[in-house]
Amino acid sequence: MPMSQNRTLAGIGYLILSMVCFAILDAIIKHLVNLLPMVMVLWFRYVVQAVSTSVTLWPRQGRSLLHTQQPKLQVLRGLLLMMCSVLGFLSLQHMPLAEFAAIALLTPLAMTVLSRIVFKERISPLRWVLILGGFAGAMMIIRPGGHLTGAVAALPLTMVMFYTAFQLLTSYMARTESPMTMHFYTGWIGTAAVSCLVYWHWSTDISPLNWGLLVMSGLLGSMAHYLFILAFARVTPVRLSPFLYLQVVFSTLAGWVGFSFVPAGWGLMGMLLIMVCGAAAGWLNAREKAPPVLATL
Numbered sequence: 001m002p003m004s005q006n007r008t009l010a011g012i013g014y015l016i017l018s019m020v021c022f023a024i025l026d027a028i029i030k031h032l033v034n035l036l037p038m039v040m041v042l043w044f045r046y047v048v049q050a051v052s053t054s055v056t057l058w059p060r061q062g063r064s065l066l067h068t069q070q071p072k073l074q075v076l077r078g079l080l081l082m083m084c085s086v087l088g089f090l091s092l093q094h095m096p097l098a099e100f101a102a103i104a105l106l107t108p109l110a111m112t113v114l115s116r117i118v119f120k121e122r123i124s125p126l127r128w129v130l131i132l133g134g135f136a137g138a139m140m141i142i143r144p145g146g147h148l149t150g151a152v153a154a155l156p157l158t159m160v161m162f163y164t165a166f167q168l169l170t171s172y173m174a175r176t177e178s179p180m181t182m183h184f185y186t187g188w189i190g191t192a193a194v195s196c197l198v199y200w201h202w203s204t205d206i207s208p209l210n211w212g213l214l215v216m217s218g219l220l221g222s223m224a225h226y227l228f229i230l231a232f233a234r235v236t237p238v239r240l241s242p243f244l245y246l247q248v249v250f251s252t253l254a255g256w257v258g259f260s261f262v263p264a265g266w267g268l269m270g271m272l273l274i275m276v277c278g279a280a281a282g283w284l285n286a287r288e289k290a291p292p293v294l295a296t297l
Helices: 003-033 038-066 071-094 097-104 107-119 125-141 150-173 179-201 208-234 237-259 265-288
Strands: none
Touching: 003 038, 003 071, 003 097, 003 208, 003 237, 038 071, 038 179, 038 208, 071 097, 071 150, 071 179, 097 125, 097 150, 097 237, 097 265, 107 125, 107 150, 107 265, 125 265, 179 208, 237 265
């Protein structure tokens, strides 16, 4: 088998494993935020990831890991992702896993719109159809009269807005910053921000199982992001982007196993519409050789 084909298969494998990790992580978070203070769960999620990332990367890179030409933007990027995490945790508290994952994957389509506004990029009529289709899918999930209230429905859509800004900033910073350095700063900036609040939200009335799940959430988050980086270091984003939508499949399985929930009716139709429009947009990116936005939380 040619070396390039081996790298492609390895990259796809790493990406699929990262999607599995993210789906399991979301299931753990959904379980924990309904039992424990959300800020405490968020703190564990960040601090374990930050420490494990540092232990992994520092022996290899040393002080070069701290080198950045954009310290203010590193802080802004870290705070944007923290806001995404807060909104994501609140969404998972009230939404099924699969529906949350589907709405989160509107980010690439939202990024296309933002690129038109910010960079004046041309959007073809077909892309507008896919963008409107993805938005229609989201409306099917959060439709009036459905099982979600207006306030809950606004949470994942607001998260998509913040994550779109995060991705735009990431694309800009990637020109001068190392991905590992950005990953390092993101973890510690989020940890520092949440550490200012966790004292007032700490609880000791926690079962041994949930203590273990708190630690596991941080380890899974760190592993998922690391596998994601390995995938895109081996294969171009254009070729990998359609596989991102497997996260909806894995989240559906996690929701079925962990919470006995299977999407149906309008919610299922909305999820499928988002997946079809997103995958079609990925196919257009491959055809036009345009790098798509990477959407992971």
